[in-house]
Amino acid sequence: MIRIFNNLESLSLAAAEMFADLANQAIASRGRFCVALSGGNTPRRLHEILANTPIRDQIRWESVYVFWGDERCVPADDSRNNALMARKTLLDHVPVPASHIHPIQGNLSPALAATQYEAELREFFGGQTPIFDLILLGLGDNAHTASLFPHTPVLDEKECWVKEVYVAEQGMYRVTLTVPLINQANEVIFLVSGADKALALQSVLEGAYQPHELPAQLIRPNGAHPIWLVDKAASHKLVAETVEPA
Ligand code: 6PG
Numbered sequence: 119m120i121r122i123f124n125n126l127e128s129l130s131l132a133a134a135e136m137f138a139d140l141a142n143q144a145i146a147s148r149g150r151f152c153v154a155l156s157g158g159n160t161p162r163r164l165h166e167i168l169a170n171t172p173i174r175d176q177i178r179w180e181s182v183y184v185f186w187g188d189e190r191c192v193p194a195d196d197s198r199n200n201a202l203m204a205r206k207t208l209l210d211h212v213p214v215p216a217s218h219i220h221p222i223q224g225n226l227s228p229a230l231a232a233t234q235y236e237a238e239l240r241e242f243f244g245g246q247t248p249i250f251d252l253i254l255l256g257l258g259d260n261a262h263t264a265s266l267f268p269h270t271p272v273l274d275e276k277e278c279w280v281k282e283v284y285v286a287e288q289g290m291y292r293v294t295l296t297v298p299l300i301n302q303a304n305e306v307i308f309l310v311s312g313a314d315k316a317l318a319l320q321s322v323l324e325g326a327y328q329p330h331e332l333p334a335q336l337i338r339p340n341g342a343h344p345i346w347l348v349d350k351a352a353s354h355k356l357v358a359e360t361v362e363p364a
Contacts, residue, residue, distance in 0.1 A: 120323065120346040122353050126311040129349050130163035133309055136345075137168060137252065138176045140305055144251040145181045152242075154185040154295065155208075156254040156264070157200030160309045164254075165208035179213045183242070187253055188265035188294035189222035191231065191282075199224055228282030228291035235293065236280040248279060250303040253295070255344070257310045261318040261332040265294035269330055272296060297336045306337055306344035313351040320355035 123129035137153075144151040155161065167173055190198045201221035209219060220238055223231045239248050255263045265283050266273060272283045272294060279299040283292050300306065310319055322334045323346070329335045337344050 119343065120348065120353075120356070123347065123349050125349050125351075126160070126163055129309065129311060129347050130167055133164045133254075133307060133347050134167040134173045136307065136347075137164070138173050140252050141177050141182060144304075145178050148251075150181050150183055151252070152183045152185070152250050154187045154250050154253040154303075155200070155204050156187055156256045156309065157189065157203065158256040158258075160256050160311050161254060162203065162207050164309065165204060169208045169211035174212055177212075180215060182214050183218045183220070184209065184214060185220045185239070185250070186222050187255060187300070188292055189224045189231070190265075191224045191228050191291040191293065193225045194221070194223075196224075222280075222293050224293065228284075228293060231293045232278070232280045232282040236278060239279055239299075247302055248299055251305065253300055253303045253306045253339075255300075255306060255308050255334075255337065257308055257315055257318055257322070257334055259314050259318050261322050261334050263308070263334040263337060264300065265292035266297065266333040266336065268333060273330055273333055273336065300337060301339050301341075303339045306339045308334070308337075308344055308346045308348075310346065310348040310352045312349070313354065315348075315352040316355045319346075319348060319352050324357055 141151040186200055189200050192198050222235050257263055260268055267285050270283050272281045275281050275296045278296055281294060281296050283294055285292055322332050327335055
């Protein structure tokens with residue numbers, strides 16, 4: 119499903135409403151809501167809306183468990199740290215118990231951070247298949263998502279749930295959930311905003327299937343299409359019949 123919104127504000131409001139609905143459904147049926155947050159800038163407004171009334175008061179935060187889809191290998195107080203961004207824009211403002219917040223340790227060596235996070239996930243999911251209720255993702259202008267970057271070995275990972283990846287164009291290591299884990303999720307929602315994403319979005323959704331070039335094409339939760347919440351600027355290259363106005 120691809121839903122088009124006028125702008126980031128209306129996209130973020132719709133995403134917050136979907137977050138609240140999915141949270142309440144999961145908590146009602148399974149007693150908890152396991153979510154993996156996205157990094158980058160696009161989710162900031164979603165976080166702010168979730169952190170304020172009325173939506174903040176519609177969610178039983180004491181039953182929410184927070185993980186991340188990826189992290190940059192930087193210290194926790196570094197402005198590029200995804201967990202820091204989420205704390206400032208959301209987690210410091212809602213009553214999620216501290217023990218329910220599971221950041222990736224970006225300050226550790228990349229390989230150790232990856233194995234440690236996988237161990238944490240295996241313990242949390244009790245060795246069962248790790249099924250997140252919701253994974254939030256973004257889209258880079260090179261069609262990467264989480265830290266699944268074009269032409270990186272992590273794209274072919276079949277066993278590990280978490281992997282370190284070196285991103286040459288950024289000269290940095292990152293740690294990311296892998297495709298097999300992401301595709302176990304009950305729901306995956308992409309948030310995509312801005313004209314600079316239009317070509318990547320069009321290629322991912324309407325272009326030839328070439329996942330090493332366009333890693334976001336690998337995201338197929340349970341074999342189905344993820345949900346795309348995009349704004350007009352990001353969608354302006356899409357062919358009309360593939361989208362539905364929000
Ligand atoms: C990260 C993200 C990454 C992000 C895209 C889009 O850590 O950077 O997980 O995959 O979602 O790069 O980033 P923007 O939202 O900043 O455009």
